[in-house]
Amino acid sequence: MGIEVVFRIAGIGILVAAACQLLKQAGRDDIAMLTALAGLIIVLAMVISLIGSLFDSVRSVFDLY
Numbered sequence: 163m164g165i166e167v168v169f170r171i172a173g174i175g176i177l178v179a180a181a182c183q184l185l186k187q188a189g190r191d192d193i194a195m196l197t198a199l200a201g202l203i204i205v206l207a208m209v210i211s212l213i214g215s216l217f218d219s220v221r222s223v224f225d226l227y
Contacts, residue, residue: 167212171205 178201185194220226 167208171208174201174205177201 178198181197182194185191185197
């Protein structure tokens with residue numbers, strides 16, 4: 163779970179940035195905004211799942227619930 167998550171997020175960021183630049187050059191600013199929003203939602207979903215597993219680990223370590 164270590165560095166590969168950072169590389170995944172960075173890869174998604176690079177792909178979204180390239181797609182946004184391409185779309186902006188083509189004059190499709192509305193689709194570029196939707197692409198950036200979709201990339202943000204994908205990364206947030208990844209981070210939320212990681213935070214959930216962190217809370218489960220903390221709960222098991224301190225024997226809560």
